Amino acid sequence: MNRIGRIPGFAATALVVAMAASGGSQAAVTDEDIINDQATTTDVVSNGMGLRGQRYSPLTKVNAETVQELRPVWAFSFGGEKQRGQESQPMVKDGVMYVTASYSRVFAIDVATGDELWEYNARLPDGIMPCCDVINRGVALYDDLVLFGTLDAKLVALNKDTGKVVWKKTVEDYKAGYSITAAPIVVNGKVITGVSGGEFGVVGKVEAYDAKTGDILWSRPTVEGHMGYVWKDGEKAEAGISGGQPGQTWPGDMWKSGGAATWLGGTYDPDTNLLFFGTGNPAPWNSHMRPGDNLFSSSRLAINPDNGEIVWHFQTTPHDGWDFDGVNELISFDYQDGGNTVKAAATADRNGFFYVLNRENGDFIRGFPFVDKITWAKGLDDKGRPILIEEGRPGNPADVAEGSKGESVFSAPSFLGGKNWMPMAYSQDTGLFYVPSNEWAMDIWNESVSYKKGAAYLGAGFTIKPLNEEYIGVLRAIDPKTGEEVWRYQNYAPLWGGVLTTAGGLVFMGNPEGYLMAFDAKSGEMKYKFNTGSGIVGSPITWEQDGEQYVSVVSGWGGAVPLWGGEVAKRVKHLNQGGTVWTFKLPQSAEVASR
Amino acid sequence: MDRCRPALLLALLLSCGLAQGAGAPDPLGSPMWDYLRERFLGDDRYRFDDRVRVELPPFAEDPTQVPVTIDATALKVPVERILIWADLNPIQHIATLYPLSDRVAPALSLRIKVQQATVVRAAVLAADGTWYLGGRHIDAAGGGCTAPSQAAADPYWESHLGEMQGRLFPPHSPDVSQRARFRVVHPMDTGLVDGIPEFYIERARLEDEHSHALMRLELSPPVSENPMLSFDTRGVRELRLWLRDNNGNEFATGVAAGGE
Numbered sequence: 001m002n003r004i005g006r007i008p009g010f011a012a013t014a015l016v017v018a019m020a021a022s023g024g025s026q027a028a029v030t031d032e033d034i035i036n037d038q039a040t041t042t043d044v045v046s047n048g049m050g051l052r053g054q055r056y057s058p059l060t061k062v063n064a065e066t067v068q069e070l071r072p073v074w075a076f077s078f079g080g081e082k083q084r085g086q087e088s089q090p091m092v093k094d095g096v097m098y099v100t101a102s103y104s105r106v107f108a109i110d111v112a113t114g115d116e117l118w119e120y121n122a123r124l125p126d127g128i129m130p131c132c133d134v135i136n137r138g139v140a141l142y143d144d145l146v147l148f149g150t151l152d153a154k155l156v157a158l159n160k161d162t163g164k165v166v167w168k169k170t171v172e173d174y175k176a177g178y179s180i181t182a183a184p185i186v187v188n189g190k191v192i193t194g195v196s197g198g199e200f201g202v203v204g205k206v207e208a209y210d211a212k213t214g215d216i217l218w219s220r221p222t223v224e225g226h227m228g229y230v231w232k233d234g235e236k237a238e239a240g241i242s243g244g245q246p247g248q249t250w251p252g253d254m255w256k257s258g259g260a261a262t263w264l265g266g267t268y269d270p271d272t273n274l275l276f277f278g279t280g281n282p283a284p285w286n287s288h289m290r291p292g293d294n295l296f297s298s299s300r301l302a303i304n305p306d307n308g309e310i311v312w313h314f315q316t317t318p319h320d321g322w323d324f325d326g327v328n329e330l331i332s333f334d335y336q337d338g339g340n341t342v343k344a345a346a347t348a349d350r351n352g353f354f355y356v357l358n359r360e361n362g363d364f365i366r367g368f369p370f371v372d373k374i375t376w377a378k379g380l381d382d383k384g385r386p387i388l389i390e391e392g393r394p395g396n397p398a399d400v401a402e403g404s405k406g407e408s409v410f411s412a413p414s415f416l417g418g419k420n421w422m423p424m425a426y427s428q429d430t431g432l433f434y435v436p437s438n439e440w441a442m443d444i445w446n447e448s449v450s451y452k453k454g455a456a457y458l459g460a461g462f463t464i465k466p467l468n469e470e471y472i473g474v475l476r477a478i479d480p481k482t483g484e485e486v487w488r489y490q491n492y493a494p495l496w497g498g499v500l501t502t503a504g505g506l507v508f509m510g511n512p513e514g515y516l517m518a519f520d521a522k523s524g525e526m527k528y529k530f531n532t533g534s535g536i537v538g539s540p541i542t543w544e545q546d547g548e549q550y551v552s553v554v555s556g557w558g559g560a561v562p563l564w565g566g567e568v569a570k571r572v573k574h575l576n577q578g579g580t581v582w583t584f585k586l587p588q589s590a591e592v593a594s595r
Numbered sequence: 596m597d598r599c600r601p602a603l604l605l606a607l608l609l610s611c612g613l614a615q616g617a618g619a620p621d622p623l624g625s626p627m628w629d630y631l632r633e634r635f636l637g638d639d640r641y642r643f644d645d646r647v648r649v650e651l652p653p654f655a656e657d658p659t660q661v662p663v664t665i666d667a668t669a670l671k672v673p674v675e676r677i678l679i680w681a682d683l684n685p686i687q688h689i690a691t692l693y694p695l696s697d698r699v700a701p702a703l704s705l706r707i708k709v710q711q712a713t714v715v716r717a718a719v720l721a722a723d724g725t726w727y728l729g730g731r732h733i734d735a736a737g738g739g740c741t742a743p744s745q746a747a748a749d750p751y752w753e754s755h756l757g758e759m760q761g762r763l764f765p766p767h768s769p770d771v772s773q774r775a776r777f778r779v780v781h782p783m784d785t786g787l788v789d790g791i792p793e794f795y796i797e798r799a800r801l802e803d804e805h806s807h808a809l810m811r812l813e814l815s816p817p818v819s820e821n822p823m824l825s826f827d828t829r830g831v832r833e834l835r836l837w838l839r840d841n842n843g844n845e846f847a848t849g850v851a852a853g854g855e
Contacts, residue, residue, distance in 0.1 A: 081790050105792075121792030123784060123842055125753035156843060168843030175754075 029093060029141040031188055035270055041544045044092045045141045047183035048423065049541060052332040053267035055425035055500050057542045061549040062586060063504030067518045067528045070551065070584045074114025075532075078105065078556070078579035085133040085558020086579055087421070089183065089498065089539040091141055092552075098160070099554060099581055100136040100183075104150040108163060109581065111545060118163030122150045129177045129454065131199040132560035135537075137265070137421075138183035140191055142211040147191050149180025155193055157214060167214035171195060176453050177202050182265030186211050187275065187305045194262025198280035198325065201257035201457035206266070206277050206303055218308035222279045223258035224249055224295045230307055239308060242296065249293040257451045258290075259283030260297040264327040264421050271332070271343060272360050274311060275303040278327035278347070286446040286459030287321030288396040288406070294319055298326035300347060302362060312362030316349045318385065321393045322376055322444065323415035323460075324351040329423050332359050335431065335481060346480050348424055348435045350417030353380060356480050368483035370476060371418035372439055373467055375411050394446045394460065404448050405461070412441035414464045416494070416560060423539055425499040425507065430521050432477045432486055434507045436495040439467045439474055440568065464566035472568065475499070475509055477524060487524030489517075493571050496559050498539025500551075508551065510536020512561070512575055516553050516582065534578025551584040619643065623730050625714040627682040635678055635688075635718060640725045646670045647729025649717050658709050658739030660819045665692075665717040665729075666702040668827075673722040674701035683713035684817050685740050685787060691813040699801065699809040700772055704825035708739035708785070708817045744820045746782035747791055755780045757846035761836065765852070772827040775801075775850055777836045785816040796840045801826055804833035804851075 029045050037043070038050025041059050049055045062070060078086070084102035091098045096117060097109040104122035109115065128134075128151045140147040145166060146158040152174040157166045171193060172178035177200025184193040191211040195204060204222035209215060218230045218239065225246025228239040246255050259282045266277035282290060282297035298317040301310050317324040330347045345359035354370040357363065364384030376392035395407025416438065424435040442464045449459030466472050473491030478484070493512040500508040506527065507519040512535035518528040535557025542551045556579040562572055621628035622643055632641070646669040655661045667674055677692040694701045701719065709715075716730035746752040757779060764774040779796070786793025799812040809828065828834065835849040 121786075123782070123792050123794030126750050127753055165841065165843030 027094065028143045031186075034142070034186055043094070044090070044541045044543050047089055047138050047140065047185060047265065048267055048329070049500070051185060051187065051268040051270070053329045053423065054331055054333065054428070055423060055498065055539070056428055057500070057502045059502055059542055059544055059549050060504040062502065062506065062542070062551065064506060064520050064527055066586055067504075067506055069586050070518070070528055070530070071587055072530065072582055072584050074583050076107070076109050076114050076116070076581040078102070078107065083556060083577040083579040085135040085537050086554045086556030087135040087137050087537050087559055088554050089138040090541055090552050090554065090581065091139055092541070092543050093141055095545060096160070097552065097581070098139050098141065098146050100138050100148055101579055102134050102136065102556070102558065104136055104148075106139060106146060106148055106158060106163065108146070108160070111550070111583070114583065120158050120163045122152070122154070122156065124151050125174065128152050128174050128179060129200060130179045130181065130196065133558050133563060135181050135559060137181055140184040140186045142186040142189070142191065145211065147184050147186070147211065149182065149184060149193055151179045151181070153178040153180050153195060155180070155184065155191070155209060155214070157211075169209060169214045169216070171207060172202070176200065182263060185266060185268060187268045190217055190305060192266065192275060192305065194265055194277055196261050196263035198259040198261035198263065198283060199456055199458060200454060201259060201283040201451045202261055203256070203258060204260035204262045204279055206262050206275070206301075206308065208305065208308060220303060220308035220310065222260040222262055222296045222301065223255050225255040228308055242310060249295045251291055254290045257283055257457065258294065258297065260299075262327070264329065267329055267331065268305065269332040269345070269359055273305065274359065275305050276330040276332070276345065276359070277301050277303060278325070278330065280325035280327050281320050281323045284449050284457045284459040285321070285323055286397070286449060287319055287393065288398065288446060289459060292319060298324055300326060300330045300357070300362075302359070314355070314357055314362045314364065314384065316353065316355065317351045322351070322411055324349065324417065326350070327421070328419060330357070331424070331426050331433075333426050333480070344480070346426070346433060348419040348433070348437065350413065350420065351376070351386070352413045352418035353386070354435070354478060354480070354483070355384060366483070370435055370478055370485070371413055371437055373412040373441065375441070394444045397446050397448050406446040408443050408445035410441060411444050412467065413438070414440040414442040415444065415462055416440065416464060416564065420496065420560070422496055422537070423498040425501040427501040427521055429503055429505070430477075431479065431481070432521070433480055434499045434501055434521075435476045435478055436497065436499055436509060437474050437476055438472050438494045440472055440494065441465055441467055442566070464564060464568050466568055466571070472571065473511065475507070475519070477521070489519060489524055489526065493575070494561050494568060496537040496561055500540040500542060502542060508540045508542075508553070510538065510540065510553055510555070512537070512557060512572055514555065514575075516540065530584070532578075532580065532582050534580065535575045548585050553582055555580045555582055623714045623732055625682045631680065631682060631687060635680065636726050641718070641728055642725065644670070644727040644729065647717050647719050647727050649715060649729045649731045651715055651731045651733045653734060655709050655733055655735035655739070658735045658737060659742060660706045661709050661733065661739070662704070662706050663715060664702070664704040666700070667717070667719040667727070668700050668702055670719060670721065670727055674719055675722055676720040677701060677703070678718040679716070681707065681709055681713045681715045681817060684708070684710045686785060686815055686817050688815045689817045690815065693811040694809070695811060696807070696809045698803070698829050698831055700827035702827050706819035706823055708819055709733060709735045710740040711735055711737040740785050740817060741787045743788045743791060744782040744784050746820065747784070747788065752780055752782050757781065757838070757844055759836070759846055759848035761834070761848050761850035763834065763850045763852055772829040773852070774825055774827055775834045776823065776825040777848065778821060778823045779838060779846060780821055781840065783816055783818055783820045783822060794840065794842060796822060796838045798839045799824070800837045802835045802837065803831045806835070
């Protein structure tokens with residue numbers, strides 16, 4: 001009796017264990033999942049659809065032939081009165097979408113139905129100081145955690161099933177102007193984040209935390225002269241001054257509030273085991289106050305993910321005077337050159353030049369303008385350093401007898417850049433980069449300014465203006481080997497959303513007019529468009545679920561353009577706000593017909 | 596009574612069976628009783644019992660700060676859990692207490708928000724599995740849960756969030772317990788005000804000087820802004836209260852006998 005009684009007991013226990021394990025459809029996100037994200041089409045578990053940031057999917061069911069049949073299957077509203085810029089890239093894991101919204105909100109949505117599973121709303125202090133709208137660009141996923149940064153510069157880990165806070169860390173003091181808007185990335189169990197705040201004279205940095213516990217592991221400042229740190233078993237230890245010592249490329253104490261904010265996050269390349277983080281403008285904008293190259297502002301940094309060491313740097317705009325942040329994503333890619341595989345990386349900078357670098361050592365391979373007009377530099381020298389046009393820099397206010405305003409100059413690109421934050425995509429099929437860019441210029445002048453904690457630290461005035469009547473935005477297909485522009489699509493309003501390309505021969509992008517558009521990757525012919533009801537400034541994704549290919553994009557006009565509009569404002573002021581995730585797929589009949 | 600006539604023996608058995616479990620009518624006549632009983636007590640046994648004290652003012656002078664005292668000491672039974680709720684609040688649950696030591700009384704004083712005139716109840720789960728219920732009615736002008744917190748209009752909380760004060764009131768005599776009162780700066784936003792997400796302390800733990808837990812609490816947004824929590828303890832020299840809010844912020848402070 002006793003024995004017989006026990007056997008079913010064992011069986012029941014075994015069954016429970018088996019059931020818990022087969023909850024494998026709800027498995028935790030592993031390092032391997034993240035490293036393989038680009039190749040595994042059933043989920044999206046990294047920002048950039050792969051840590052290299054190529055935003056390329058091998059999926060082909062939605063292609064140049066079938067895309068006309070793409071239909072929305074659900075639309076999910078973020079609700080509330082908080083409809084501001086929605087710059088998020090959604091993530092998808094096990095049939096659940098994790099997407100952020102303006103004002104540091106996170107939503108979990110059932111992909112099959114569009115139903116909300118949970119939402120998390122960070123309670124933000126009124127004193128937050130985002131420079132360029134209250135946006136957020138997305139989460140990272142790791143283990144059973146959903147990780148994201150908030151506008152008050154906190155890093156928060158939520159339980160993926162409940163949305164409850166598991167841990168929360170203060171990355172920096174929001175009262176000094178810090179905030180976080182970029183998606184963090186997870187590399188080998190470390191969650192890595194940058195900070196925003198370059199308009200407030202903060203000191204940029206990249207930091208790594210243990211993704212499961214939130215314990216800090218290392219901190220690397222991005223301004224020359226500041227000490228880096230590593231933590232071992234909770235013990236904080238000095239890890240060397242960034243750049244060796246202060247005062248080499250900055251005058252006086254200017255490095256103490258030098259900017260170089262790492263506000264767009266970074267990418268990672270497993271081949272070289274390097275993180276690539278860009279840095280923002282040096283502070284203040286008035287460059288006459290800080291003669292020198294001002295390292296490591298307006299640069300790309302290659303960082304060792306194990307300890308935060310800067311392995312190499314490449315500065316796109318030394319001694320920046322135009323707000324040419326160097327934050328734009330550096331995308332790793334390989335290409336063949338005379339039978340050799342070149343381990344390259346490419347970036348399209350705010351300053352109007354496209355750069356191809358050797359990603360192993362940061363050496364300049366080639367660079368070329370990708371916008372039509374550049375007034376501040378004649379070109380790049382053989383090291384990739386810009387050849388300046390002296391009269392392209394706004395005048396020194398100290399040279400003016402009366403008043404404090406220096407000579408104003410007309411400058412292209414504008415401070416919002418030939419390309420801003422919106423990520424480009426790289427197709428492994430066509431070998432082309434698809435670059436969302438803008439043709440605009442500015443009048444800019446310098447003023448004197450002094451640093452005060454938590455106050456804007458610009459020393460410049462500016463107004464933005466379009467270069468053409470017909471368009472500002474230009475989606476360009478660019479050959480990184482030749483600099484050739486293979487095709488372009490011109491858009492009336494400035495482009496501010498990310499790009500996605502697929503093995504189906506398509507390029508997806510949204511525009512401020514509200515359309516999700518799909519282009520033929522080779523010809524640029526527009527194959528599809530759908531009006532989502534508000535401007536798109538987010539980044540589309542695609543994945544496969546239950547044998548069907550889905551496409552999602554967040555719609556919701558906002559970001560920096562409507563805030564700094566100048567003469568551009570009249571092209572966008574009629575655009576209405578929103579906050580909706582749109583999800584599309586092919587109807588079964590169309591997919592069957594295409595086979 | 597009529598229903599006890601022999602002709603209705605079967606009915607009698609049935610109704611008596613129900614009266615033991617889920618049939619007793621609400622002495623306070625609240626329209627939400629059946630719904631909330633099912634939600635909070637399920638099919639458990641329960642009885643209304645005056646020994647569960649719920650002290651309230653007759654009228655909520657300030658519906659965002661209504662002083663309430665819950666005390667189950669007079670039951671003189673081991674208490675596993677105490678649920679506190681307000682029937683007609685949009686968020687009914689106020690707090691759940693888990694007394695973990697006989698050195699803390701099964702009691703709590705706090706301030707709550709009330710949205711309109713309502714019954715406020717305490718349901719005490721005894722070790723035998725029976726719920727003992729006490730409750731009182733409070734009159735109110737209303738709006739306590741959907742009015743913006745003071746914090747929404749004043750950024751004071753941003754730089755003082757989680758600041759805590761604690762005070763230990765010495766006992767009048769050795770037999771009487773000593774009272775500890777804690778106060779913390781927190782907006783306790785309900786999420787019912789447009790544009791202000793819910794932001795509230797959801798967990799608390801009262802510990803002695805050896806970090807042994809005396810009581811664990813789960814709190815909900817109807818606990819008033821800048822919560823004030825008072826406990827009655829016996830034979831404890833030092834107390835520490837730990838708090839965690841739904842944004843993951845943690846706060847703690849301690850008080851010691853003989854000091855403030």
